[in-house]
Amino acid sequence: MEQPTGRRRFLKSSVGAIGVAAVPAASVPASVSAAEPHAHGGSARAAKYMFFSAAEVAFVDAAVARLIPADELGPGAKEAGVTYFIDQQLFGGWGTMAKMYRQGPYAEGTPQQGYQSPLTPQEIFRVAIREINQHLGKPFEKLAAKEQDEVLKNLEEGKLALESVPSRFFFNLLLEGTIDGFFADPIYGGNRDKVGWKLVGFPGVAAVYTTLVDKHGVPYNAEPVSIADMLEGRVAADEHGHPKHVTITRKD
């Protein structure tokens, strides 16, 4: 995991107050205390969740594993730590709409008018997961993969009606978070081992490409470089801070 201990400690000490304030009491599952960070494993290697409960981790792990499955091409979203990425994003500025306009009055509006929910992404994840599981009569992760796909499809098409938020709206947030987490720099906790970048052949932090940009049609197979690789000196840099990429053999 790429998280400095100092920052971790700060987040841990502040989670109680923020967590309680941001989540309506009624939507906190009785079995989980919101006052403690959830230090259970889930998919992510020793991931320390800040927002999701154990039950929510199980739901999101199962869902993202269907959205970007592990297969012969490589690991999927679950293995990439996407659940942990979403957890961190929900706990931070995005999940609490820090840079979004939040004043009322609220109305559903037209599709062309975009995000109009009075709920934050954080609140939407909490309430939607609960309502979906209630609707299913059992936890989503207990369904067979094929049934899970069916549920996700129904959410996507708005066929599974939720009480608090249009199901399509939740689905799109989940899918966006999954793709973001699969391809974002690993410093955010997803894209573990750069599996998203390796899948598509993206080199991450860019080198100087001046002499390469006009080598037409020549594959560029470089070991992807992350921000942490640079910060921790694992990759050599030029005077402007661009990494020197190392070529690898790619089989495809």
Add this chain to the structure above:
Amino acid sequence: MATRLKPVDVAVVGVGLTGTILAKELAEAGLKVVGLERGRWRDTDPDFGMPYAHDELRFVKRHELMQDLSRETVTFRNNANETALPMRQLGSFRPGEGVGGAAVHWGAVTWRFLPWDFETRSRTLARYGKDQIAADCTSQDWGVTYDELERYFDRFEYLYGISGKAGNLKGKIIPGGNPFEGPRSRDYANPPLKTTYAGSLFKQAVEKMGYKPFPTPTGALSRQYTNEYGATINACVYCGYCQFHACEMGAKASPQTAVLPNLMKQKNFELRTHANVTKVNLDSSKKRAVGVTYVDSRGREFEQPAELVLLTSYVLNNVRLMLMSGIGQPYDPAANTGVVGRNYAYQTPSSVTLFFEDKVFNQFMAAGGLGMTIDEFNGDNFDHSGLGFIGGGGMSAATTGSRPIEVRPVPRGTPRWGAEWKGAVAKYFNRSFGIAVQGACQSYRGNYLDLDPTYRDFWGLPLLRMTFDRHENEHKMSTWITNKAAEIAKTIGPSKMNVNPRTEKYTIVPYQSTHNTGGAVMGADPATSAVNKYLQSWDVPNVFVVGASAFPQNGGYNPTGTVGALTFYALDAIKTRYLKRPGALI
């Protein structure tokens, strides 16, 4: 209670692309200039440093360099029958915030609009007659011609060190450049960037079809360059984190790289950041500005008296400040009277994506504005008889940075998720590229900006309300040009292609373009323009409103080059005429 400050000669509201140039020039001319910027100070160090500069999530998805909507946004509706609702998160467009404005994260493409663009209505009437223009279309002439602006385009291109290839030198057509551009007095400041694989395939195909491709002109510099202000801009290294990002190399022309090093040394200039101007104050006659009111980061209100007020913020805020200050008559779409908020327009982007089985493109090796363009389908460069629309768009094979969160095309019909989606992303991320059309957008009676009756900003002031949709003219144009792009794509020979004309209802959700225009448009007639050809308010002559807010409609190009030319044009009028005899220039 506002604290009244010591008077200055000039208050510059917004310290971005236009504000930095005007402030520098007027301070150097001996005037006391204050720059009021509502955002923060930003510079290469520490804001755009490596390795953080190469973080797609932070800059593209979390909008590090863009407007914080929790403080202020716009409300939006497609037409006046709907209730406008706030744009709660950034989508369709991404305005900047802080010193340098949107010119920090811009894509650096730098065009001159066509001579035709400045005379859209009169030339259309002359060539096709009035039936060619929709009855509710309010597109008009600019009140200034290309020839009048030529030397100011030149000045801006040399200030920003634009890389490109001339196609028309003083009337002589130059092979390898754009034969449709207006005559230019000299070549670009710097040679074009290199050509990528996508660009070369596009070039070969269009040449075979008889078109004249040329390198897209850009402010991502092909070599190190020192401009007339003594600022040195570095050579681009094609890192591919350009648009929506800031340049860690100082190789993208911007206020930070081209103007601020000089401006910040000007003794007559003072920059105040976190200074949010809420109003231009007028005297009792309402015909003269006496200064501006702003709120600072501690919530203190100040009154800054000034002899001359320059509104130089983004399009939307320029218009909002005019409306909040009572400068000019607000536009009334029902009566079709008034001028402020009139002729809001946008862009009509469309594309064709080409997918290959056996070719790799490395589109992540990229630069802002890197690409090849043809202009055969722009402006009035082709015969519009019988087509049922006016205008057009530039068409480019652009290599501006494939970063996988946002750019991971898959063939149409691919599911949005699951194993099949994953397989398609893996296969085509590096085996695809796009041909993009920068479609124009005409202005209409029903598209306008005004103050929202319900929603307020952070300070309790009304938000700007945007009422906008593209019209049949734009849909027809987009379909026709995108089909032309598809013919070119076919010639290149992809295994699959997605043809994406822009024909649906305008939506504020997915990103399209930060090319908002109009609302304080220029013109020869005060009944249909808010500012004269020098960007001077008809109603309050010591206020100039500078930016794409002055475009009466939008052309088939990125707007920045034309904004730069208008800035120098207005500056010249201010320096040589207005300052000698303050008052209406026309």
